[in-house]
Amino acid sequence: MSEGNYHHGDLKNALIQVGVEILAEEGLGRLSLRKVAKQAGVSHAAPYSHFKDKQALIAAISTESFKELHIQIETVFLDYKENPKDLLVETSWAYLQFALTKPDQFKLMFSSVLEKEKKYPDFVEISHLNFQQLLIVVEICQDAKILKSGQASLTAVSLWSAVHGLAMLVLEGQISSVVLEEHGLKEIFLHSLNQIALVELK
Amino acid sequence: MSEGNYHHGDLKNALIQVGVEILAEEGLGRLSLRKVAKQAGVSHAAPYSHFKDKQALIAAISTESFKELHIQIETVFLDYKENPKDLLVETSWAYLQFALTKPDQFKLMFSSVLEKEKKYPDFVEISHLNFQQLLIVVEICQDAKILKSGQASLTAVSLWSAVHGLAMLVLEGQISSVVLEEHGLKEIFLHSLNQIALVELK
DNA sequence: ACCTGAACACCGTTCAAGT
């Protein structure tokens, strides 16, 4: 048998993986270092051989989640890059779907768990990559007259804010249930994009 | 002397107030029931006479914070209601300023601390009031041709998402520092509003 | 009705000790 593939250098990644599982099964509020350790089959102090503290593990889980998000959006990007209208809708929708499908991973990613002082280079790198991806989408849409021309970085932030804000508000149950039930999420989402876009998206 | 004004029925509000102070001074991560109790001068179990559990206290602090936000925006609303262009900019800006001035209160308000099942009627009421306020702003702006006409509730959600998302991303340090330093927050904010508005806002 | 103090199960972190 080849189980027990921890304990030879892979415990670090195993802990990250277990963390993701706990987020999916029990939620952000129930993620503890000790539980991660137990679920990975090691003592509660073992994670300290691989992570400086709980923050560092959370940064690693967050980084892993940003990579998943990036891959998901990249797939959509490749499918639609010849069609700017669909590209804008589908990549944004993929972001929203990630948030709704993996709510606690998504919350963790944006849960101010990373204190500014400390640096997590992997995290910074993947964040940068995600923003570059968004910039490219914006530039394609500007060229195709789907979005107003101008500073792409500013429009990228606006677009990100709009989609991210909607994801957060939905996740937190803040959207009035009468609005949500009357129109449905997809219509609300498209309405947001259509506030920004120069042509009718659907 | 008239200190010690707790212990005659006001402990409940004292606990909420202490909670707000801890958020300002130490942050969301350091808010504990036991610390609130100690800082209010009572035993660690005393809060349970007024709140079912930690969640209930957090719901109360959150409700209190939403009231503060509402008052702040209402003040701006009254100042600018004759001028739709400024009204949209200034009420949205007030929301963003609240988030930046009281970051940990703001995070708490949107920290998925409230589980759907449980009901906190005060919380639901103030949430509803805030959304109504936003709806009125949107309707005024639609009448003045500042915003596209159509379902006000949909546009309200779009606007809220845009401003809320920007606030969150800034608070979490997710906005690329080169973009933030090059343009400044106000320009980024105005760019977001101008993506949505029918006329140039400044 | 409101509050206290002890108790319990859980948590993050440190550290000496083992391999």
Added chain:
DNA sequence: ACCTGAACACCGTTCAAGT
């Protein structure tokens, strides 16, 4: 280098007991 077990300070929650 990597992991364990004991230890410490902290946490949320419950409960019998006090006023």
